[in-house]
Amino acid sequence: MTYHQESHQLELCQHLTDWVICDSQPLTVLESPAFKQLIFQLNPKFQIPNPKYIKLLIYKAYNYLKPLIIEKLEKDVNAVSLTCDLWTGFILLVQYIPYPHTADHIGDTLLAVLNEWGLQDKTFMITTDNGSNMRKAIKDLELAAENIMWQPCTAHTLQLVVEKDLAPIKSLVGHAKRLIDFFMSPKQSERLEKIQKQFIQPNSNSSSRTPICQLLELKGYIRTLEANLAEETDQDSKKDSQRLTKVMLTNDEWDLLRDLIFILGPFEETTGILELKPDEPNENTMNINIENLEDVFVWNEDQDNSNNPNNEKNTNEHQKNVDLNQPMQISGVLKKVKDTLYQAMLFYWKNEREISYLPSILDPRIKKLDFAPYEIEQTLNSLKNKYRKMKLSMSSHLQSSPIPMPVTITTPFLGPTPSSTLYKSTLFDIFNHPSPANNRNELNEYLAIPQIPFNIDPFSWWKINKEKFPILSELARAYLSVSATSTPKITIFWIQFTNHSYQKTNIM
Structure with missing residues (x-):
């Protein structure tokens, strides 16, 4: 061949x-x-x-x-x-x-x-996780x-904040984990799936991809299975009925799960915005596989250093401290959750630096800083200083450009001869055509323009307005490129209560 x-x-x-x-x-x-x-x-x-x-x-x-x-x-x-x-x-x-x-x-x-x-x-x-x-x-x-x-990863910081929040509800976490474990066997999983098929259309979609919301969506099917098992006469079904009744969440616990969604919802929304692939479709409700929830409700001790070898030990100790045979005391839990979240937010974001707000003021969607009114003056002063330095740097670069030389013409026999008629006057051109950078303040003009809708790409906006704001566009290109996260795909941390370790890949 x-x-x-x-x-x-x-x-x-x-x-x-x-x-x-x-x-x-x-x-x-x-x-x-x-x-x-x-x-x-x-x-x-x-x-x-x-x-x-x-x-x-x-x-x-x-x-x-x-x-x-x-x-x-x-x-x-x-x-x-x-x-x-x-x-x-x-x-x-x-x-x-x-x-x-x-x-x-x-x-x-x-x-x-x-x-x-x-x-x-x-x-x-350089953006990294919060590992020490x-x-x-x-x-x-x-x-x-x-x-x-150094810029801490926002996603990892949010994870640490929410893990602090698990302390007041670790009993609920343990009870939910126990209920999930019941459906880990193929027999119970198939029973639940059979009931789902009776009520769900094949092409219907789940309203949420978050495990707590999914568990709440499964509540009706789990309750139906509990009632069906109670009516069975064979010994095997009776035993399963007793086991399910024992691990079933109380009405107060179901209500607490629902209330937690409204308290922790902003964290899910934030991680959704930070996520690199926000358009990923939700799971099909028929595919809300109970196995997906196996590790969701496992207590996770908050550790700043994910390499700490005592993580697993601490996790087991916390689980042992929870008496799953006792009903959870619901009174005052929601207030404790809110207080814990608030204190954790103050702790992890106590040392704000200018980098936290400079990208925001250079983002034409949120430049008014309505979300941080007390930081406006300091951020503006910082931006003004950087604007002046950038303006001076760009002016120095222009002044260091080569001085135009007289244009010469070449004629036969006589060689190169300066031509006064071809000389371009440049010495006093600055007075006829003053440099825009010297006569206008880009910063004031930029801040005077109304904010653009949040769904518009800020990089595209700066590309279009680069000629109008040459100095600010250079600053925006630098600061808007700073990554808020160091992770490729952000888990909905607050909703998963997972004990998966925060893996490092050491990549630049």
Whole structure:
């Protein structure tokens, strides 16, 4: 059999390499008999390269592109904000960090990476979770590079706030977990599913994707199953009826779950806005699988450092402290929940910095800062200082541009000769055409414009108005790019009560 010419074979190998990289395919797929058969059927003339050759192409591509990226960062980038753990968007690199993952090791690695890519002087913000090692690592970086500041992940901070809120309702958490456990067996799950099918249309959608709301939606079906089991005469059903009755939430507990939704609703709304994929469809009600709720109602001790080895121990101790055989005392619980939330919010956001509000005032949707009236004056002063510095920097850049030289013409035999008729007068042009930056205050004009609707993309707005606000647009490009979160997909933390550990991926 004749194969492709070398040039075409190389082109196909490059496409194959692109597929391996873009879809994160393991190189072992190239040795799969089924994959080889597929390629043969699609293109019999193509010779599948061995994994070593693909590795070589990847190394060559990396060595070719890296200096180009560094050059582009040097020429086109003025300000850089980074995240650690964010798997979406632009990933600079996946970097190994020596064990143990102390603040010193993390900080040294980050500093080395910034120097390697020429970003130390351009980086002004790094967003991470609230882990004490990550927090200290960035704080130490601030000493080595004064321009770098630390931004806590808003999603993780909200998680810590709501986990504080679980203390007054840990009895309810335990009771709900016990009810969920009852339906973990295939027999009970199938019984519940059978009842659901009697009442739910096949294409109907759940009104909520949050587990507490789903549990409330299942309440009617669970109650129906309880009544049906009570009417059965066989011993097996009678035993299951007694077990279900024992673990069933009381009416007060069901009501408390519903009341908690209204108290904690703003947290769900906030995480929904922060989430990177807000348009993800809700689960089909028919697929509200009870297994999805298995780990939802497990007590989770609030830990600032997710690497703390005592997390599991603390979790078990809290669960043991709850007497599940005693009904929960509902009186005053809602007030305790509200007070705990309020105190936690004050604690985790007690040290506000200018970075918290500068992106907001540069966002044309919320620039009036109606949500933070006491911070307006301080934020305005901070923005004015940065505006003046940016204006001075841009003016200095313009003044350092080369001075126009007289235009010369070349005539035969005589050589280059200055032409007074072609000289363009530039010395006094500034008086005829004064620079807009020197005669107008962009900041006042920007603040005088009404806010735009919240559903409009602020980056698109600044792109359209870049010529009108050249200085502010540069500031907006920097500060609006600061990520509020360091996580790729935000869980509805308050609604899940999950004990899943907060994983780190150490990515920039």
